[in-house]
Amino acid sequence: MPYLLIDDLHIEVVRKNIRSLRLTVYAPDGRVRVAAPLRTADAAIQAFVTTRRAWIRKHQEQFAAREQPAALEYVTGEVHPYQGRAYQLRVAAGGPAAGRVQLREEGFLDLWIAEASTREQREKALNTWYRARLKEQLPALAARWEPVVGAQANVWAVKQMRTRWGTCSIRAKRIWLNLELIKQPVHCLEYVVVHELVHLHERLHNQRFWGLMDQFMPDWRTAKQALRSVHLKPCG
Template sequence: MPNNHRNASRGVRNRNRTLSEETVQIAGMTVTIMRKPIKNMYLRIKPPNAQIVISTPSRMSQAAIARFVTERKSWIEQAQRAMLQARDQQIHEGNNPNDPHSFTWNDATRKRAVQTINAQLPVLLAKWSPIIGREPTHVTLRVMTSRWGSCTPKTGRIRLNLQLGLMDPRFLEYVLVHEMTHLWENGHGEGFQRRMSAYLPQWRQLRRELNRHVVL
């Protein structure tokens, strides 16, 4: 069993490994192509700036990639508009933690965020540790500029973005469950997705809603 687990983890890491990355123009759109040791192509619109990212098998031809993107152009443009509108709405609301033009971290906002998370964390850990079957050795709160959380499975350490303490509580719960799942699964492959669907059936919807927010 231990050998099988290591082999499965290694397989997930290999699938998530980027072999090459390039930015090209396709059908009038700027597209980032990431070649990986995978079997199928995947398209995502990456927040906060609605970047088009294609994950593709390492030997997929440029013509096939261009056709894949062109066939989805109308959907891509619609998804980009929706993401940018949501981002701009947040920016112009003012006085909220996702406004990069007006929001600044200070002692008051840090204290409020820390108090909010610390008040929720024991309850969330007590709820999810038995369900997931693992619990972190340490949970650290910090200001992050590019992600909502991170996990080091080897040490059991989880880091949470302090910004979550200023947002809807369900996002803190989602990120915590996400990172605790990494205590079992290193990457975001089938094993990770299967566990997340068992723990939080609505996790994909929560991820979409969370990613409409700007990480400060």
């Protein structure tokens, strides 16, 4: 990936078939990326970044001030979220039920796994359960929100994403939701669903896009603010 060093900022540069320069600062580490039209000169990118230096620093400082989440080992006693509620994980030797996960009303998340399982195996088992729960909710989410937004996706899918809560392929009408959304409150999940559906009307995050968000989901700002405080899980 090409980089530019502008003063003390390392800028990741991605050239693509777009009309204007776009700047993004990513959590949690404050990584900066500029998406630029294919023939944009480095000097133009440098000038663009320089004029937005204060904005970049502001966001990097906000990310740096966030409390870093503790590394998870997927062992008994850890707290793991599901749809905005915290559950205490209980790991038990699996036997014939190895890999099974069960949510308990009293606030426990039970995982049956082989006694000699590795951290990676326990994480995979729990993520498989998370993925299944999110996928089984997609039909109801689509049935609720597609008529409200007046747009319909051809495909809904789930994947782990490092920097986005959702993404939309407008031409194929394919929407992906981040697996981590199943851990957030339902309203946050619905916000991302509506956000991606609105992209089927408007590709850019412009005045028209946010006006449509106001029309279809007037309280979307609350969910967006809640998601801003969450550290997305690295992939791979």
